[in-house]
Amino acid sequence: MGVEQGGSSPLGPGGAPSLKGPGKHLLKPYLGTWRIILPGTPGVLPSVCLTLPPHQEVSSDGAPGAYPSKNKRTHLPTVWELESGAGVGRSFRGERKGGPWTFEERPGVKVVSAGKHCVLCGIVNKSEVYKDVLSEFVPLYQDFENFYTRNLYMRIRDSWNRPICSVPGAKFDILERVSYDYNWTFKYTGRIVNDVINMGSYNYLGFAENSGVCADAAAEITLKYGVGVCSTRREIGNLDKHEELEKLAAKFLGVDAAMAFGMGFATNSMNIPALVGKGCLILSDELNHASLVLGARLSGATIRVFKHNNMQSLEKLLKDAIVHGQPRTHRPWKKILILVEGIYSMEGSIVHLPDIVSLKKKYKAYLYLDEAHSIGALGPTGRGVVEYFGLDPRDVDIMMGTFTKSFGAAGGYIGGTKELVDYLRTHSHSAVYATSMSPPVVEQIIASMKCIMGEDGTTLGQERVQQLAENTRYFRRKLQEMGFIIYGNDDSPVVPMMLYMPAKIGAFGREMLKRNIGVVVVGFPATPIIESRARFCVSAAHTKEMLDTALNVINEVGDLLQLKYSRHRLVPLLDRPFDETTYEENED
Amino acid sequence: MTLAPADAGQQQDGVRATVGVSGDGASLLRAQANRELKEGIKLKTPKFFKKLTASMNEIEEIIEEWQPEPLVPRMSKEKPAPSYNIVSGPPCHKITVNGKQCINFASFNFLGLLDNDRVKNQALQSLRKYGVGTCGPRGFYGTFDVHLELEDRLAKFMRTEEAIIYSYGFATIASAIPAYSKRGDIVFVDEAACFSIQKGLQASRSHIKYFRHNDMEDLERILKQQELEDQKNPRKARVTRRFIVVEGLYMNTGAICPLPELVKLKYKYKVRIFLEESLSFGVLGQHGRGVTEHFGVNIDDIDLISANMENSLASVGGFCCGRSFVIDHQRLSGQGYCFSASLPPMLASAAIEALNIMEEDQDIFRLLRDKCKLIHKELQGISGLKVVGESISPAFHLQLEQSSGSRESDVRILNRIVEYCMDRKIALTQAHYLEKEEKFLPPPSIRVVVTVEQTEEELEMAANLIKEAAQNILQ
16 A cells, blocks of 8 residues: 655645554554554545644634635535535634634644545445446436545445434434445344434424424324325415414514425525526625525526635625626626525534624625524524524524424524515415425424423423523533534534544444444535534433533544544633633633 | 826935935935935825725715615505415315315315325324424434335335435425536426426526427427537537436326327437426326326336325325436435435325325226316316316316416406305315416416315316306306
8 A cells, every 4th residue: 555645735844754654553643744544443444644734723813804814725626616616715714702712724634635535445346236227328427426426425325324213302213224235235134223312413402302292283283184285385285374383483583574485495495586686696605505505596696605704705795796796797786695504504603693784784785594503593592693693683684594403393484574575475486386384394393483482381492492502512612622623603503523534434423323322424525525524413402411421432432533633622621510601711 | 096106116216316426414314315205205195095095985985876676576555465375274175265165176185195094193103203303314314214115115116226205395306307417418398397397407507408398299300400419519419418308297288298209219319308297196007106107108218207295195295216326316416305304204104104095095096087087078168268188187277268368367367267166165276387487487277186085076066166157257
């Protein structure tokens, strides 16, 4: 096995390569040397990784405009980016709220370039299953995709699509499966892995339940209404339940009116085209979800992408757009729509909403806020990112969110002025062409939303919101103390933990499951290929014991796989109990 | 603008020269020079900045002046937004629309499974086991054993290798098309294709070539045209994928596609066929397998079949089926599959139970067809209204024989017919479209839906009522 040197990898200072022979175990990461890693985990592909000395760490101290000016990272464009035209280079993430806060760059280029990796993987020709019978036809999909699937994804795909057979609550049961052909096919052993701690589902407020008030209400409606509707809202599928939900949602959000849709993804992709069109400009965050990108693309509007959560980049685009108008004709834009998310699902970062609102007001743009992950999960009473920053919901023109996550149901909503919602009722693609929401799902949302609002006469919902906030802080703090690099805001229940190397994706997922923790690992194409990560989603349903168990296991696996990349780990808070007044301490 | 800095530079040079020439009293001179220099800069630079600040002001003015259009167009007071019908209670055979109890001739509940107790109980059991939501996409612990079972069952039912389920009917074909067809590829589409197909095509950014509705000669003509173009540029042709996208039973016209001819064209011109069967699945064919069974076409000749589970199966969501080579690709490339939360397990369980019922009771499809033929026959010969659609199609259209002049007035007339029937216990609906979004806007129509739950008397009653309404309103 040879050691390759990445053609474009910059040699850092003092980077005289002292090569070490292939060892049988993981070598301690060592500053300033190349290192070779042969993960000893069975099933993990042997790979050679070249490590360069760390770049300096870049911190964003929270002052406005303290965004790093230059992007030092080498960034391989992902297929997604190439296709969507999104993101030319990614900026550093900076967060404001939540105290002094640093974001670590990856210590050293822990990069295994895709090509190198794949070459080392060797090409497995097990593709007889995947042979097209129509050989005379033009191949159905691209060679690169084939290559990627065959050589990277296939080897670690046992970490995804794990079938579960229980409620996706704080713990779940997983169907055990094995593969005797390097994950090309899976066999179910018939055994069930019980009580796996669920760190993967978006069950922020723990409403994924099969008993209790919400499930009872949904059960009643199932018997009364059945599960389908068989028509669209516009025709004859507008049930009284839908109207009830929309009134409640409007009240919950603090807006005039709201409309609910059957699928969160479609809420974005089918309503943005109703709002903007040709001659309009969409300014979209580079890390926006695929549904927003698709909606923007379907609308026919011009799309420009600003750097993730970067207000300077956004302001520049706004200013340029207004001053220069449309390309070629220089006609003024009809409308400018800013698309952002509340919490970014792969980064855990919270949008800088106050700044965006002031920019939007200054430049008379419209703001579309996707609260898929933040609704219910942020703010003192779970009203989302708007409440978190203490803003007025009326400052956001289009409040969009999903019912999949915090409410334990399915679907999405759009809230805003009465004019907006009335317009959508006649112009939304979803309302005219798509079957309306299933009644029991609607009832689950109504029941859980009432619970959060305290309309059921209890404080249970409020307690869940607080529990989530506590769990989030505790979990994030502990991970930092252990020396992991985690992304995102302190208050964000989405906790991405960096693995960097694609080979560690599979290893981490497997080792965690071996120890009865279910985690989500993410790699290309959802993230750049060099920024593979694990993502934990904290839930209000997690007890402290569960979190501690999970943390211990993460610690153990982190040592095993050498994942503690952080160079300034937090000092443990000893015996002091965790409370709101706890402040951050840095070793350096 | 460029003059100002150049001036400043000359001044500077001048000062330096003075200092250089007079050696004595250098400090005095230097002080003077410095002063001059400072003054010079002071004098000269304002011009430079003035111009910049002026343009800054201009920028601010432009920003100040720019007035965007309102986010949504203001609704005119004379034409208020049409409100939805409100259905109270379950939307099954007997339906209460706006407080009026009616017999449902509008929901796509072809097999009457919406109100089926077996389906409801199965959904309930599933709810008690899994809860409602899945809290994640398929990749991240959103795959439940019932999803796998449903996919397996669907594949077996359709006799294909594999099936994949989506959580939203509309998103099924709209995600499936762009998973395969990319920029530069060519898609041949029937003009009457439904809106979700149109959105899928738009998302794919491929070249789209429309052929006249169900006109195979027209299709062959454009296929030949393409063949000629390919001969000019064979290198490009080798990498250009070609697809025909058709519906089994057209939502917009109630017509059945001529599948055998399409299959012939497929092999002749090397074009893959994508078939959208939302209406024909669970309706056509002896076992309800759709248009392939109806024509006796080998299902392997169709590259991809997509259908939703929101009509015959009376659940929510959709599925695609076909060969594993084709279908499996969507598990990484189907956007609506990868990036969306998976189908609530109770809805998957309901669909499984509905499939059970379809497999057990094959008479149900024949029954449905008989009822379709019955009402179709009854509705013939109404003066002023024409029936559009096959006689075995459970969803067909009633269009005005002669337009009254404008689309708006046509819609108003049809609406009066709908309301006339609604007042007399028959719930109908117009087919609604987004008029500005449709590529080929179908003429306004009333869509009549036949289900197995409707008795012969009810069918006759409906037919008579529509006749009566047409007589009263159109004459």
